[in-house]
Amino acid sequence: MQDHFKVASQVFDIPSSGKQKKAAIIVAVIIMIISTIALPHGMRSLPEIDPFLSASTAWLIFGDLLTSYIVYSQYRASGLPCLLVLSCTYLYTGLMTTMHIVTFPGLLKNMLQFGPESQTAVWLWAFWHGGFAIGILLYIFTKVRWSKPLETVEQIFNLGTAGIVITLLTVFGMLELAMASGDLLPGIIHNGDYRKLNTSGIGPVIWILNLLALIAMGYRTKGQTVLNLWLTVAVLALLTDITLTLFAGTRFTLGWYLAKVNSAFAATVVIISALSEVNRLFIRLSEQHRQLVESGRQLEQVNEKLTQLTNLDGLTEIPNRRRFDEILAWEMVCPEERLTSLSLLIIDVDCFKSYNDHYGHQGGDQVLKMIAQTIYNGVKGIHGFAARYGGEEFVVVLSDCDAGETRQVAEMIRKAVAGLAIKHEVSIFASHVTISIGGYCLAPKDPMDQQDLIRRADHCLYKAKDAGRNQSVVQGWSRNTTAGIIRSLDRPS
CATH class of the missing domain: 1.20.1070 (Rhopdopsin 7-helix transmembrane proteins)
Structure with a gap:
């Protein structure tokens, strides 16, 4: 009182x-x-x-x-x-x-x-x-x-x-x-x-x-x-x-x-x-009040920078694994309400360990930056999401694409990276840096969980590697067929 x-x-x-x-x-x-x-x-x-x-x-x-x-x-x-x-x-x-x-x-x-x-x-x-x-x-x-x-x-x-x-x-x-x-x-x-x-x-x-x-x-x-x-x-x-x-x-x-x-x-x-x-x-x-407003504005800027630092990969400056997990979880919530397909691509840089050993870690970091920006810019125009998954692996999330269209995106990414013509003298598959891509397309309203989708895309990635690398393998839902495998026909010479 x-x-x-x-x-x-x-x-x-x-x-x-x-x-x-x-x-x-x-x-x-x-x-x-x-x-x-x-x-x-x-x-x-x-x-x-x-x-x-x-x-x-x-x-x-x-x-x-x-x-x-x-x-x-x-x-x-x-x-x-x-x-x-x-x-x-x-x-x-x-x-x-x-x-x-x-x-x-x-x-x-x-x-x-x-x-x-x-x-x-x-x-x-x-x-x-x-x-x-x-x-x-x-x-x-x-x-x-x-x-x-x-x-x-x-x-x-x-x-x-x-x-x-x-x-x-x-x-x-x-x-x-x-x-x-x-x-x-x-x-x-x-x-x-x-x-x-x-x-x-x-x-x-x-x-x-x-x-x-x-x-x-x-x-x-x-x-x-x-x-x-x-x-x-x-x-x-x-x-x-x-x-x-x-x-x-x-x-x-x-x-x-x-x-x-x-x-x-x-x-x-x-x-x-x-x-x-x-x-x-x-x-x-x-x-x-003016100071409070100014402090609020500065706090918003700091929070925005903090959010960026939290969600971005420090090396490649594209979204990181944490942000990928958030996006994929959000996309897969309430599958009965998801009216479009959902595709996941997992990308691996071929023979990256030997590149790192031969050219040094700084050279390896530079290659990762170049490949990350190529993937990110490549899918940005089609409203895709790209992130660094870890090490030399990257992921791409696509919406409203069937297996064939997902494979076309994968090929576009693969060719764009090959077009960088980054010399790789110790690669046993090509004279330049290449990537292998595995993908899986989830049908609309498919109740598959997040981990299962990642496992299936990763399985396709291993198929691409086993088939000789520098190619893409995509499985999953197609508008014409319920399932299938689509491989790249563009093999390295």
């Missing part, structure tokens, strides 16, 4: 590399430098740009909700409760941001009436930023105290449903509380000036909560995984957002605008890191 979860949540389980930690540090330093430089000028008033506020807030809402969805998907796959807490935290901030922009004074004039003195938006801002810090602290607490995944799908579904329901109830409760701020909560903004956030102690409490969340993230997680590394950067960005907002004191100042930018970054940095890791994994997977 746990192995399944580990694979399923692999995007957020990936350990952060040295390069990623350096990148996170660089981003954090840039945020700190820009915020520190802007801080003394944070109260400088800038033009009211409603499209900027709408666009940045929409981006923030989009980032929060999408992050919530991605993290929740990982929770369903892994069953880790801490991911549910983190998902609900981003869901909370996304919904609270939505409520904040809806209640922002004058932004949606035609839809809702929230005047410039409305306290709702600023209280929602306080609940939003304070709630995010509390959510991060709960995430760390759950990660430490409840590190084991849930066991069953039902448990995952039930806890997930409960988490979402609690989050929605919390959001609507905070909205009701903020909208009733005139009666239940003190006023903290007047004429766009919310510096009372600081003097009332609410702002410092929110700032301290986020600082504690940042310290807890750094101390407990140490950025060991991609998720925790960039989540730490997100908490830092939100802390600078709060710092700039509290220091700016009023809306539409430099600090206020820059705070919105930091908020948007905090909402999307986790998504960006997740997508970056997914893309990196995809690139790695694609490269591994």
Whole structure:
């Protein structure tokens, strides 16, 4: 079960590399430098740009909700409760941001009436930023105290449903509380000036909560995984957002605008890191797939070469005895289904031992190569199969030939070898190298076994040798007669 979860949540389980930690540090330093430089000028008033506020807030809402969805998907796959807490935290901030922009004074004039003195938006801002810090602290607490995944799908579904329901109830409760701020909560903004956030102690409490969340993230997680590394950067960005907002004191100042930018970054940095890791994994997977395909192609080539080496005779480079046995066995399987005749020729080089003794083994090997290629090329055109049987013997398998036609093929081979005119000074039969051939033709559907066919062809070979060599003897089935013997009439002079 746990192995399944580990694979399923692999995007957020990936350990952060040295390069990623350096990148996170660089981003954090840039945020700190820009915020520190802007801080003394944070109260400088800038033009009211409603499209900027709408666009940045929409981006923030989009980032929060999408992050919530991605993290929740990982929770369903892994069953880790801490991911549910983190998902609900981003869901909370996304919904609270939505409520904040809806209640922002004058932004949606035609839809809702929230005047410039409305306290709702600023209280929602306080609940939003304070709630995010509390959510991060709960995430760390759950990660430490409840590190084991849930066991069953039902448990995952039930806890997930409960988490979402609690989050929605919390959001609507905070909205009701903020909208009733005139009666239940003190006023903290007047004429766009919310510096009372600081003097009332609410702002410092929110700032301290986020600082504690940042310290807890750094101390407990140490950025060991991609998720925790960039989540730490997100908490830092939100802390600078709060710092700039509290220091700016009023809306539409430099600090206020820059705070919105930091908020948007905090909402999307986790998504960006997740997508970056997914893309990196995809690139790695694609490269591994390419390597696998290339390895497969090389393996096929090696297997093909191995098959060739296994099936070919090393000296003559034509099929070997092993391949011949396979072909003949395949041809003779299920004789009742074999509708054509099957012929076997066994060929022997005459007086080859004396040739070897006189001309040497290298000369003998060269003769075997020449004869093998002559036989192989001779029967290839009629779809015959030729192989080296062993030593100076060769075999030919023919299909759909009767004894007479088999004898014609044998004679064609014999004459082709004689036509090579290879000098053989010590032969007692001819002045050149000759061959003797014995063959047997099996009738269609004949149930004769493989060994019996070889014995009959070999018997004919001995007849050819006994009759003086340099000739062929073929027995077996004929279309005109059921059996017979056909000898070559071409005798050496």
